[in-house]
Amino acid sequence: MTDIGAVIAIDGPAGSGKSTISRMVAERVGLPMLDTGAMYRAVTCAVLRSGGDVGDPDVAAAAAEGAVIVVDDVVTIDGADVTTEIRGPEVSANVSIVAAHPGVRTHLRAMQREWMARHGGGVLEGRDIGTVVLPDAPLKIYLTASPEVRAKRRAGDVQGDFDLAAAAANIAERDRIDSTREDSPLRPADDAVIVDTSDLTIDEVVERIVSEARSRGLAREASGKELL
Numbered sequence: 001m002t003d004i005g006a007v008i009a010i011d012g013p014a015g016s017g018k019s020t021i022s023r024m025v026a027e028r029v030g031l032p033m034l035d036t037g038a039m040y041r042a043v044t045c046a047v048l049r050s051g052g053d054v055g056d057p058d059v060a061a062a063a064a065e066g067a068v069i070v071v072d073d074v075v076t077i078d079g080a081d082v083t084t085e086i087r088g089p090e091v092s093a094n095v096s097i098v099a100a101h102p103g104v105r106t107h108l109r110a111m112q113r114e115w116m117a118r119h120g121g122g123v124l125e126g127r128d129i130g131t132v133v134l135p136d137a138p139l140k141i142y143l144t145a146s147p148e149v150r151a152k153r154r155a156g157d158v159q160g161d162f163d164l165a166a167a168a169a170n171i172a173e174r175d176r177i178d179s180t181r182e183d184s185p186l187r188p189a190d191d192a193v194i195v196d197t198s199d200l201t202i203d204e205v206v207e208r209i210v211s212e213a214r215s216r217g218l219a220r221e222a223s224g225k226e227l228l
């Protein structure tokens, strides 16, 4: 295995708690974090904004390559703030279609590896980080939860009326597309630590991952290295 630095790969399906947990883990271990789902969402948003067909691989790849996408606390496309828009129903309904195009994935994968090299490590969350983007990551976590629990968690993210059955159907459909696509399907890496979060609190999951990170010497505060 190549030593690629302090990298924690956190993969799993929608609603498994990845985003919240990854953010908390990153803070605890003193590493920067990259939400790779936000990159796929930003590309989807760029295609929708241009009026293009999300099902067209060339249109989607051109959007990925042509737009300047910045994913940080704020997400921008060519300088326009799309932080809220990328979480909206239109992007959510189309993102798995865009994320299945190999041209899009190749480009975003390169951006993710470049981000990792620039920061010298970090917590990366997504679907294929441990399997394809950074297969030499010293710690791979696969978060999962039952479909019912995942749909209910989505309810907590939305204000006003919420259709639980529709949310469950949307999650099931995204799982199906994400795990059956040809290019880097959603699945746990062979050496991933699988954590079922259905009956655990957020703090319990974070504790578990932080202790795995510390036991591998991946926590920057613990090793005395400077924070980025």
Ligand code: DC
Residues within 6 Å of the ligand: 014, 036, 037, 038, 040, 041, 095, 096, 099, 125, 126, 127, 128, 129, 174, 178
């Ligand atoms: O984590 P999320 O719900 O924001 O992800 C949005 C979509 O992006 C999801 O349906 C699958 C895709 N995705 C992916 O294919 N690979 C990644 N590394 C991250 C997300």
